[in-house]
Amino acid sequence: MISSRLASASPGAPNRLKPFAAQKPMTKNLMPNFTVAAKVIGVSLALLGSSLVSAPAGAQNFPITAGQKATATQVAQAGVPVSELAANAPERYTVKRGDTLWAISGMFLKSAWRWPELWGMNLADIRNPHLIYPGQTLYLERLNGRATLRSRPAGSENAPLDTVRVSPRTRIELLASDALPTLKSHLIEPFLAEPVIVDENGLSLAPRIVAAQDGRVLLTRGDRAYARGQGAAVLLDAPGQKQKAYRVFRNATPLKDPVTAEILGYEAQYVGKALLVRGESTQASVDKDGKPRTDIIPATIDIVAAKEEMRVGDRLLPEPPPQLLSYAPRAPQNPVNARIVSVYGSAVVNAAQNQVVVINLGTRDGIESGHVLAILKDGARLIDKTDAARPELKLPDERNGLLMVFLTFEKLSYALVLDITDGVKVGDRLVNPR
Numbered sequence: 001m002i003s004s005r006l007a008s009a010s011p012g013a014p015n016r017l018k019p020f021a022a023q024k025p026m027t028k029n030l031m032p033n034f035t036v037a038a039k040v041i042g043v044s045l046a047l048l049g050s051s052l053v054s055a056p057a058g059a060q061n062f063p064i065t066a067g068q069k070a071t072a073t074q075v076a077q078a079g080v081p082v083s084e085l086a087a088n089a090p091e092r093y094t095v096k097r098g099d100t101l102w103a104i105s106g107m108f109l110k111s112a113w114r115w116p117e118l119w120g121m122n123l124a125d126i127r128n129p130h131l132i133y134p135g136q137t138l139y140l141e142r143l144n145g146r147a148t149l150r151s152r153p154a155g156s157e158n159a160p161l162d163t164v165r166v167s168p169r170t171r172i173e174l175l176a177s178d179a180l181p182t183l184k185s186h187l188i189e190p191f192l193a194e195p196v197i198v199d200e201n202g203l204s205l206a207p208r209i210v211a212a213q214d215g216r217v218l219l220t221r222g223d224r225a226y227a228r229g230q231g232a233a234v235l236l237d238a239p240g241q242k243q244k245a246y247r248v249f250r251n252a253t254p255l256k257d258p259v260t261a262e263i264l265g266y267e268a269q270y271v272g273k274a275l276l277v278r279g280e281s282t283q284a285s286v287d288k289d290g291k292p293r294t295d296i297i298p299a300t301i302d303i304v305a306a307k308e309e310m311r312v313g314d315r316l317l318p319e320p321p322p323q324l325l326s327y328a329p330r331a332p333q334n335p336v337n338a339r340i341v342s343v344y345g346s347a348v349v350n351a352a353q354n355q356v357v358v359i360n361l362g363t364r365d366g367i368e369s370g371h372v373l374a375i376l377k378d379g380a381r382l383i384d385k386t387d388a389a390r391p392e393l394k395l396p397d398e399r400n401g402l403l404m405v406f407l408t409f410e411k412l413s414y415a416l417v418l419d420i421t422d423g424v425k426v427g428d429r430l431v432n433p434r
Helices: 030-048 066-078 101-108 115-120
Strands: 025-027 092-094 137-143 146-150 163-165 196-198 208-212 224-228 245-256 263-278 281-286 292-297 299-306 315-318 337-343 356-359 372-377 381-383 392-394 398-408 413-420 429-431
Touching: 092 101, 101 137, 196 245, 208 315, 224 263, 245 299, 245 337, 263 315, 356 398, 372 413
Parallel strands: none
Antiparallel strands: 025 163, 092 137, 137 146, 196 263, 208 224, 224 299, 245 263, 245 315, 263 299, 281 292, 337 356, 337 429, 356 413, 372 398, 372 429, 381 392, 398 413
């Protein structure tokens, strides 16, 4: 049976694929080409935004930058030096569900962030490295000191063709849902809606929760509360439009550069989400003495998500539009010398693998989402007891692992610790990977 693997329309849409009219012989060697062709069609439709394709929103399906394509094209023409291959690079590997581009790159190459070179080694079959699918088999070929990656074993082009009879059946699958992610996105995506960096007055000017129903002190999911804004931040609803969503924050912890002690920003503590039910308003009334007055009516909000219980005084910031961020790992083009400022969501100063940290560089310093940085462990200072003069020595900084930036602000960025050999702590230095 042949799987067309063309993306279907949304549920309930008519099937636009028809079975083959009759059974026809087909060679085994033509079957891989048929699969590739189907994938190319699916990719083309997705990139054109066709209504026939239900491409899920996410962070992995992105156009390729000119620089990435140039690197891949160059490698596709000559391959990579055999010396750049990982020591245990397999001669053959079949992509499985659960694989990531990062893991596959690290399997074949010494440096996983050099994924454009891995893509270039197989550029003829993989037009978009963000769309690699389980079931594809990759063959490593070494020739004249260079290495290339193929989707078929060497010499298979001239192999005799075997005839296989297939049944006229059609199976429709959502192609994009099977594409391998660059990284395991569940490690990053929960943080995209949580951290926020504000300036000194960023939260103090934001709308605030002023009261809860029945005099409650703490609020959680399903509760109703009341909030007020000020100035341009007044909470107003728009009749006939979608309810406005807000993220709820508390406090604003200053984040200091560990070297200069400069305050680079304030990290607000995320506590939940709320929907605006009714906007703020005023109402004319009379007081107990019969004098006219204007009553202030706060906005009504419903708590729809809670990371922890909320209370009066917590601040509201508008829910930002969904951001499509590319997680494609790559080394920065310019030299980087950064430091870890804090460990997100933790009172400890040490971070483990798959934890999120804040670094002291941001967009003003050229840091971008996807930049991979090497973590250096500060070399210890000790006394040379073998020298009668007892001089103080500073041992060399040693590489301790890698992290990848996934969310940037002007002066600060959030990064995921990808792998480490020892604990990562606040103050550790970050440099370009090699």
